[in-house]
Amino acid sequence: MSTILADLNYWVTVFLLVGGLYIVVAHGNMIKKLVGLSIFQTSVYLLFISPGKILGGTAPILDDKYTLYSNPLPHVLILTAIVVGVATIALGLALVVRIHESYGTIEDDDLTDLESDT
Amino acid sequence: MRDTIILRVVVKLLLPAILIFALYVQFHGDYGPGGGFQAGVAAAAAIILYGMIFGIPAAKQVVPPSVVFVMIPLGVLIYAGTGVAGLLLGDNFLDYSPLGSKPVYGQHLGILIVEFGVLVTVSSTMLAIFYAFGGRADEADAAEEARKDGEGGS
Amino acid sequence: MIAAHLPALQVVVPLLAAPLCAILRQGTIAWLIALVANWCAFVISIALVLQVRELGIISYELGGWAPPIGIEYRVDLVNAFVLMVVSGVGAVIIPYARKSIESEIPRAQRGWFYTMYLLCLTGLLGVTITGDAFNIFVFLEISSLSSYVMIAMGRDRRALTASYRYLIMGTIGATFIVIGIGLLWAMTGTLNLNDLADRVPAIEEARPVLAALAFLTVGISLKLALFPLHLWLPNAYAYAPSAASAFLAGTATKVAIYLFFRFFFTVFGGGGFFDSTPLPEIIMVLSIVAMFAPGVVAIFQSNIKRLFAYSSVAQIGFITLGISLASEPGLTGALVHIANHAIMKAGLFMLIGCIVFRLGSMRLEDMAGIGRTMPFTMAGIVVLGLGLLGAPATAGFISKWYLAEAALLQGLWWLVGLILLGSVVSMIYVGRVVEIAYFREPSEKVAGLKEAPLSMLIPGWVLVIATIYFGLDTTWTVGIAQDAAASLLSALY
Amino acid sequence: MVVTVIGIIRAHNLFAVVMLGGVYSFLMATVLVILDAVDVSMTEAAVGAGISSVLLLAVLHLVRMREAPLRHTPVIPMIVCLLTGGALVYGTVDLPPFGEAGGPQNQHVAPYYIENAEHETHSPNIVTAVLASYRGYDTLGEVTVIFTAGIGVLVLLAARRRREDDEDEQKGGAA
Numbered sequence: 044m045s046t047i048l049a050d051l052n053y054w055v056t057v058f059l060l061v062g063g064l065y066i067v068v069a070h071g072n073m074i075k076k077l078v079g080l081s082i083f084q085t086s087v088y089l090l091f092i093s094p095g096k097i098l099g100g101t102a103p104i105l106d107d108k109y110t111l112y113s114n115p116l117p118h119v120l121i122l123t124a125i126v127v128g129v130a131t132i133a134l135g136l137a138l139v140v141r142i143h144e145s146y147g148t149i150e151d152d153d154l155t156d157l158e159s160d161t
Numbered sequence: 162m163r164d165t166i167i168l169r170v171v172v173k174l175l176l177p178a179i180l181i182f183a184l185y186v187q188f189h190g191d192y193g194p195g196g197g198f199q200a201g202v203a204a205a206a207a208i209i210l211y212g213m214i215f216g217i218p219a220a221k222q223v224v225p226p227s228v229v230f231v232m233i234p235l236g237v238l239i240y241a242g243t244g245v246a247g248l249l250l251g252d253n254f255l256d257y258s259p260l261g262s263k264p265v266y267g268q269h270l271g272i273l274i275v276e277f278g279v280l281v282t283v284s285s286t287m288l289a290i291f292y293a294f295g296g297r298a299d300e301a302d303a304a305e306e307a308r309k310d311g312e313g314g315s
Numbered sequence: 316m317i318a319a320h321l322p323a324l325q326v327v328v329p330l331l332a333a334p335l336c337a338i339l340r341q342g343t344i345a346w347l348i349a350l351v352a353n354w355c356a357f358v359i360s361i362a363l364v365l366q367v368r369e370l371g372i373i374s375y376e377l378g379g380w381a382p383p384i385g386i387e388y389r390v391d392l393v394n395a396f397v398l399m400v401v402s403g404v405g406a407v408i409i410p411y412a413r414k415s416i417e418s419e420i421p422r423a424q425r426g427w428f429y430t431m432y433l434l435c436l437t438g439l440l441g442v443t444i445t446g447d448a449f450n451i452f453v454f455l456e457i458s459s460l461s462s463y464v465m466i467a468m469g470r471d472r473r474a475l476t477a478s479y480r481y482l483i484m485g486t487i488g489a490t491f492i493v494i495g496i497g498l499l500w501a502m503t504g505t506l507n508l509n510d511l512a513d514r515v516p517a518i519e520e521a522r523p524v525l526a527a528l529a530f531l532t533v534g535i536s537l538k539l540a541l542f543p544l545h546l547w548l549p550n551a552y553a554y555a556p557s558a559a560s561a562f563l564a565g566t567a568t569k570v571a572i573y574l575f576f577r578f579f580f581t582v583f584g585g586g587g588f589f590d591s592t593p594l595p596e597i598i599m600v601l602s603i604v605a606m607f608a609p610g611v612v613a614i615f616q617s618n619i620k621r622l623f624a625y626s627s628v629a630q631i632g633f634i635t636l637g638i639s640l641a642s643e644p645g646l647t648g649a650l651v652h653i654a655n656h657a658i659m660k661a662g663l664f665m666l667i668g669c670i671v672f673r674l675g676s677m678r679l680e681d682m683a684g685i686g687r688t689m690p691f692t693m694a695g696i697v698v699l700g701l702g703l704l705g706a707p708a709t710a711g712f713i714s715k716w717y718l719a720e721a722a723l724l725q726g727l728w729w730l731v732g733l734i735l736l737g738s739v740v741s742m743i744y745v746g747r748v749v750e751i752a753y754f755r756e757p758s759e760k761v762a763g764l765k766e767a768p769l770s771m772l773i774p775g776w777v778l779v780i781a782t783i784y785f786g787l788d789t790t791w792t793v794g795i796a797q798d799a800a801a802s803l804l805s806a807l808y
Numbered sequence: 809m810v811v812t813v814i815g816i817i818r819a820h821n822l823f824a825v826v827m828l829g830g831v832y833s834f835l836m837a838t839v840l841v842i843l844d845a846v847d848v849s850m851t852e853a854a855v856g857a858g859i860s861s862v863l864l865l866a867v868l869h870l871v872r873m874r875e876a877p878l879r880h881t882p883v884i885p886m887i888v889c890l891l892t893g894g895a896l897v898y899g900t901v902d903l904p905p906f907g908e909a910g911g912p913q914n915q916h917v918a919p920y921y922i923e924n925a926e927h928e929t930h931s932p933n934i935v936t937a938v939l940a941s942y943r944g945y946d947t948l949g950e951v952t953v954i955f956t957a958g959i960g961v962l963v964l965l966a967a968r969r970r971r972e973d974d975e976d977e978q979k980g981g982a983a
Contacts, residue, residue: 053900060494061893062813067483069885074822074867076483078829081860082813084490085836087497088852092843094501094903094913102844103922105932113844114918115925115934117500119943120449121848122935123950124493126198127456129855130957131486133290134460136867137964138467138479140297143871145472154476196847196936202854209862233958234334234430240948241331247379254323255944256379269930272940275947282951286958287859293965294866330952337959377945383917386945427963434956441949453949457956464960494896501903504916526899 052093059086071151073142077135084128091117091124172214179207187280188273197276201283208284209291217295226292229285236282243274321366322375322388325359325398326441326454328352333433342417342425349429350409353436357406360398364795367395374446382446383507389446392799393650397443397573400654404565404661405436411774412558415668419556420468428468432562434461439570448496448506451574452489455538459485462567465559466551477550484537484547491534498527499582511582519583525592531578532594539571541598541635542605545628552624553677557668560620564627565661569653572634576646579638580803599639603733605632610740614747618677619670622744623663626703630656633718633737636730640721646800648717651792655710655785659702662778666695669767669775674760679748684757686749688764691772693752695779700745702782704738710785713793826864833857847935 063086066079095114103115143149146157187200212220243257250259257271258264317324332352336345367373367390375388390398412432420428438458442451463485467478500506502523503514518524533544540548548568552560606629613625634656637649669692670685671677686693702709715734722730766772785792812832819825833856840849925937939947 053897053903057893057896057900059813060896061889062817064487064892065885065889066817067487068888072822073479074864074871075816075825078816078825078864080483080486081829081856082816082832083487085833085852085856087490087493088836088848089839090494090900091497091500092840092845092848095845095918096843097914102846103934104846105922105926105934112922112934114914115921115938116506116918118845118848118935119938119946120506121845122198122851122939123449123453123946125848125851125855126950127453127953129859130460130953131456131482132860133863134463134957134960134964135479135482136863137293137961138463138475138482140294140867140870141467141964142475142479145475149871158473158476196939199847199850199854202851202859206854206858230340230962231338233955234337237334237948237951237955238331238338240951241327241334244944244948245327245331248320248323253376253379254320254327255377255948257941257944258379265928265930268928268941271944272929272931272936275940275944276936279947279951282954282958286954289958290863290961293961294863294870297866297870297965330948333952334955337955378941380942384920385942424963427959430959431956431963434952437952447946449943450946450949453946453953457949457952460953460956460960464956464963467960467964498899498903501913504913504918506917510916522901523899523903526895529895530899 052089056086056089056093059083059089073139073149073151074136076151077132077139080135081128081132084124084131088121088124091121168214172210176207176211179203179210183207187276197279198283200276201280202287204280205284205287205291208288212291212295217292221292224288226289229289229292232281232285233289234282236278236280236285239278239281240275243271243278247271318362318366320375321359321363322373322390322444323377325356325363325402325444326437328355328359329433329437329440333430333437336426336430336433340426342422342429343413345426345429346409346413346416349412349433352433353402353405353409356402356436356440357399360395360402363390364392364395364399366390367392368795368798383505383510386450387446387507387509388444389509390444392795392802393576394443394573396650396795396799397569397653398440400569400657401439401443401566402436404657405562407774407777408558408562408565408661408665411561411665411668411771414768414770415557415672418672419470424468428465428556428559431461431464431468432559434458435465435562435567439566442570443573446508448499448508448511450506452493452496455489455492458567458570459489459538462559462563465563466555468559469554469556471554473550474554477547477554481547481551484544488534488537488544491530491537493534495527495529495531495534498523498530502527508577508582512584515582516584519591528578528583528592528594532575532598535571535574535578539568539575539635540628540631542601542608542628542632545605545609545631548628549621549624552627552664553618553620557664557671561661561664561668564624564664565657568627568631569657572631572638572649572653575635575638576650576803584803595639595641598635602632602636602639603730605629606636606733606737607740610737610744613744614740616744617679619667619679619682619748620664620677622679622748623660623667626741626744627656627660629737629741630660630703633715633734636734637718637721640718640725641804642721642724643797643800643804644717644724645721646803647793647796648714648721650796650799651717651789652711652714654792654796655702655714655782658710658778658781658785659699662775662782663696663699663703665771665775665778666692666699669771672771673764673767679751681758681760683751683755683761684753685761685764686753687757688761689766691776692767695772695775696752697745697749698779699782700741700748702786704741704745708783708786710782710792712786713789717793822868826861826868829864830857830861833860847933 063079063083067076095117097113103112183200183203244255247256248254252259258267260270261267329352332348336348373390377386435458438454441454463478463482467475537544552564609625609628613622616622634649634652637645702711705711705715719731719734812828816825816828837849837853921934921938925934929937929941931937
């Protein structure tokens with residue numbers, strides 16, 4: 044059971060990561076790129092949290108009833124990573140709004156055309 | 162949407178509940194899940210909800226942008242200032258132990274202050290971002306027709 | 316007492332100054348705060364170098380928790396050197412920034428620009444000084460986010476797209492670095508770099524560790540714009556405000572290169588991966604391509620800032636070439652070139668900023684004959700250009716000398732030839748600028764120009780003089796770099 | 809989650825993309841609870857599903873709703889992604905087994921936190937203790953990142969009108 048679950052976890056992580064990255068690299072729409080970027084980042088959370096899970100353990104909040112806890116360290120790291128991620132996305136969206144205002148489009152290809160003209 | 166009475170009443174009822182929840186998450190963070198960041202998001206969500214229903218100008222009256230602009234850096238200053246306090250009291254930067262009579266109390270107090278700094282910055286940043294984007298949206302709505310006429314001019 | 320806390324103050328001073336700037340917001344006051352904070356940081360970094368030379372490695376426990384439980388600042392000669400370069404370049408740019416920013420950024424935003432500048436400085440110093448892998452990521456993001464904002468503040472609307480593209484590439488790079496750190500952590504249970512260095516060599520054959528190495532390499536390469544991952548760089552440098560271009564060109568990529576040093580030699584160094592994996596060869600090939608391809612592209616640029624931005628990519632190739640050789644003269648050359656290139660490129664972008672300040676254009680065509688109306692500015696650009704191509708008696712010569720020596724040491728004669736040829740490419744694009752500036756008739760507009768204001772010209776010339784000085788007296792560059800390289804290599808094998 | 813991601817790749821309507829993104833975040837939050845990361849889950853739900861979605865919707869309100877079709881076949885991106893995925897598979901198959909307390913990642917530093925957090929910091933929630941004290945410096949960095957992003961958004965969106973005026977002046981001056 045545990046090996047299947049373990050593999051499943053990593054396989055899902057890898058798939059999400061590749062899918063997210065694919066959206067970022069292949070798609071031209073700037074909003075969609077940002078959604079892809081956040082999926083790409085989110086998949087990394089699983090990569091960190093999964094190894095920290097201990098089967099039979101519980102959330103790392105001390106209580107007399109439990110003795111086995113999952114590893115708190117990755118949780119801390121990922122909390123930070125989530126915040127950094129959303130900060131990046133917010134900034135990216137602000138840029139998208141500005142780009143839309145000054146160019147009238149948010150498609151990467153159109154922008155490349157517009158810039159090569161000037 | 163802004164004229165629906167039900168929404169207005171519900172929001173008015175919900176608002177204090179959300180704010181209390183935010184405070185709970187803030188100060189209970191060391192016993193249960195949660196902390197400054199989550200509390201900040203919740204508190205900001207309350208104001209944002211208010212702004213979405215009653216309009217951004219109304220929200221800006223409750224929490225003026227000038228206050229928000231000061232709060233964002235203030236949170237960082239609170240956090241870093243706590244660190245410097247430890248430094249001035251003779252220990253390393255960000256060592257909270259000298260803040261209390263016993264190191265453990267110092268640590269506990271330090272965590273609370275620091276989490277409060279996080280709350281201040283997070284909630285005000287969320288609000289600032291909401292004002293910025295929301296303000297843009299209102300502006301865009303107003304300028305929609307004008308822009309359609311003058312397309313291609315930019 | 317202060318001496319013991321220098322490592323923390325190095326980062327905390329600009330970190331505290333940034334929110335102060337944001338609260339006060341008024342342009343001139345913010346500038347003053349930034350000036351003071353930046354000069355403090357520079358003084359602290361010099362003090363750190365002296366301390367490290369005297370006492371050896373300094374370890375500072377943040378929060379009083381012993382590593383690996385808490386986060387540690389660890390200063391050795393390598394990062395003390397980089398700290399000095401970064402804060403030093405900043406210290407020269409800040410006096411220059413005032414006039415330049417006044418002309419390029421609307422009044423209401425100037426305070427915010429200095430906030431972003433200080434945050435960027437904080438981030439870069441934080442990345443350099445820290446001894447904790449995850450802390451690297453956090454501070455890297457501080458510096459990246461603030462540089463996106465600084466770039467987007469450029470006047471041209473292309474600054475926006477440049478910033479967006481940089482954001483996408485930079486975030487992918489940062490995420491790759493996080494993946495690498497995550498894999499390392501999963502294999503060892505620690506995030507402290509020094510602790511990792513103890514544990515990694517024993518398991519260096521394990522596949523997750525190799526994958527971590529690959530992810531870290533790609534991620535860092537994205538950040539330092541190693542060819543072919545450099546596509547974000549030219550536009551980002553070209554359309555940012557002049558002061559930001561100068562600062563980023565001088566420092567941001569250099570800090571990423573420092574991360575290469577740290578991970579390759581300190582963390583992975585102990586297990587001899589340099590012999591067992593093809594990584595050095597890959598980096599060497601990419602570096603060689605980087606020395607030429609962007610250089611050739613630079614020749615055909617019509618925008619002078621883009622021209623020198625491409626030249627940056629080429630020069631980064633020289634630095635990574637030194638890393639791939641992994642010998643003492645190679646690393647010395649790489650480290651010295653970090654400093655020299657930072658000085659030269661920051662100087663170039665500052666003086667170009669002077670031209671843009673007067674002329675209002677970045678097009679090479681518009682600069683015909685500008686050598687006659689802005690003689691000091693142009694003379695500075697020529698000296699720095701000579702430094703770039705490695706002419707004797709300039710700082711650039713020193714770094715290339717060490718690189719060539721490293722190649723000779725390993726019997727790679729052809730590599731020496733390539734290094735020389737790379738300089739020829741630089742000579743062509745620098746020559747083109749000189750030809751346009753001096754040997755063409757000035758247009759009416761150029762003829763009416765005045766020399767740049769002194770507050771901009773003097774900081775630019777400080778770096779020009781530094782370029783010549785470090786070409787003649789190398790105690791502060793080569794002297795430190797050699798010891799640093801030796802200490803890095805002592806971790807190998 | 810896999811299904812939602814495929815949906816996001818295929819959907820051209822940006823509104824659908826954003827909604828699927830929200831669904832994805834909630835699913836992620838659920839998985840995180842199963843993995844015992846309650847704090848993280850709470851944050852992910854609030855940030856990923858909440859803030860990000862609201863922001864994305866606000867931006868959608870400002871710009872066009874549909875994505876233009878791709879102009880060229882994405883061969884190079886495919887290769888890049890497959891290489892990345894390959895490297896990651898290569899790296900993860902040999903990771904320590906899932907769910908065991910004995911893996912190296914759960915051995916070195918983590919037990920110290922679990923044993924000492926309460927009597928050293930008076931905080932039964934170990935995550936909070938580590939976040940605010942043991943690794944407090946990371947959190948200071950995190951707050952700084954938020955601060956940076958907040959000011960950044962203000963810079964970009966607050967003072968636009970003046971900027972464009974400036975630009976016009978500049979063009980007028982240069983011509």
